[in-house]
Amino acid sequence: MFCVSKLAFLIFHTTLWHVEPAESDDPPGHLKPFGNHMPPFEIDVIDTPPTPQEFLDKYIKVNKPVVIKGAAKVFDIFKTWKDDEYLRKKYGKWISPIELAKIESGPEGLIARMPFSWFLSNYKKKDLAILRDIASTNPMRDEISVLKSMSCGGFKDLLTDVIFIFSSGSGESAIHWDPAENMHCLLDGTKDWAIIHRKDRHILPKSKESSMYTSVNQSSIDMYNYPVMQDIPWYHAFIEAGDCIFVPNSSPHYVRSGDSRNMAISVWFVVPGSLNLTDCPEDEADLPDSAPVGRGHVSRLDHIKSMVYMLINDRSGNISLPTFIENGVGLYQLEEFGYMIFEAIDENEDEVITSEEIEALTDVSEEFWNVFSDNKKEYFVIEENGNIKDMIKKEEL
Template sequence: MNGCRIVIFSIVQLAVVVVADDPPGHMQHIGSHMPPMPIEERDDFPNPIEFYDKYIAPAKPVVFKGVAKKFPNFNNLRNDSYLRELYGDATFSIEPLKEEVIIKQPIPMKMSEFLSVYEKEDVYIMELIDEIPFADEVFVPKPLLCESFFKLLNMVAMWFSSGGSNSLLHNDSVENLNCLYDGRKDLLLIDPKYEDSLSLLHVLPNEISNISSLDVEKVDMYKYGNLSTIPWYGATIEAGDCFYMPIRWFHQLKGLKGRNFAINFWFDPVNHQTFHKDCINTFFPEYETLPHYRKNPAMSLEK
């Protein structure tokens, strides 16, 4: 019996030694290799000039806490009955919740059908908002209410799922302002100055994003050892928060289980000279509807 105990103890002791020798964060979620650095938080929207000078120009991420609660439809978009009544017959693009490097063709589905299955099936809506009726639900936040941003607005998208999503690590060739109406997300950001150290990205055919092939849930630190020395920024985004991710910053979003709804705005890089010329001496409200903003990006904002 004592001999068996010695063998068992030796096996356990060996296992502990092997685990202890693994690199920090090995086979754990991305970011587990070291604590995050904080992202600046503020409880108000800056005007477009301050937004550019303090965040876009220096490429500095920021979280605007609770600001989306000011939008008139904040509670409506948190209500499935409201969406079913107004948009039940509208068709949206449905994709599998588990993201892959090879992007699959979205499946069209009516909102009413999606609302019946999204809590049980591995699907989510990612829909570019253009002329579909849902454009009336989008409120453009104060930081983007300037003709310069209107000229640069690339895409507006809606994201809707039952949560539990885990995006791949990627970066975009556009600026990004995202507003979360429902749910919670853990945000991980990596400065693009570490791009050469990552050496693990694949370029998609559309060239909008670079997407990593690494498993963000179980990072192989032997294969991707350079990650162990790369610092990262982190924040928990809650319902009502908006956050800015600068162009080319690598990011990964982990959604907590539960209803998740967001609107995000992608816009092209800003030119300093034309930006200040377009935005100076102008009154900016807290928000503007997307259709009105598209029709009158500057005139509607005059005092």
């Protein structure tokens, strides 16, 4: 069984976060990074990964974040991927999309395509980062594993993305949220997380460019222009190399990395109303410490069902049309698509979706699936010598 750690986890002077007292009559946190407006709630910290059933019941179903100390140290890549020459030899020819900045200002960053070997030669001296889904064809995926919490029960068949995150450190995300569950395991460096419960997501001012981003400057929040930011409760988590953090779907978060080499894997997955855990061993001691990710990928049908279940806080019961539209911001491109999805599932037209109606879905048309498509970013090619002046717009990857 796992237990809550007794570590003194929220000692601010050991982290990037410094909640400073107000030095003027300005509102707390004015023109400071998010998290300076009020003290955080303490996040659960456990020393042993939960079993698949415990993970489902105690964290996923109730949308509760948790830090699992040292969990990633069982992965082979925890050692091998610390070596840039190992990565260069195995994956140097990968033409990788590279973020041309380490500070995220919103959903539309400038992205270039270049050999991974070029990145490895330049990331320590330029503002570069990789934030890339390698779920489909990239051979790096074959070295990645999941924790024993996801080693059985069908978790590996519900993956939507396997995201590789890599920089020299000192990176910073915008305040945003993701339409999937996220098991984020840190292989190198440190990170500070500020996480907002998904039930408070509607308070945040929305960006005009993306429904999954806020319009505030996460590094310097103007509390006069955005007074609602003064009242947002948040969780703080400091993680170091070897730790994993579970971030529930649709939970806004803001992440700052330490100033040294920083590498992580984020496994995104969806969860339907229930999981078939019959393939899990009866004795939890027989669970493996980790299991290869493999090539499993969620089906379109399960993906749609799971995204609808996400909108129901306990993944069971009913959801009304107004709640569906409010909670669904970010899962589809336009609000009108939300109404279209609801009408397609609400067979008896009573403006309430039940779990029985969700399970009655048997087919997903191309048109229905496309409403969940993300807005595509554009990529550029950079010459091998690193000249950025001759960028050429290319097709999306």
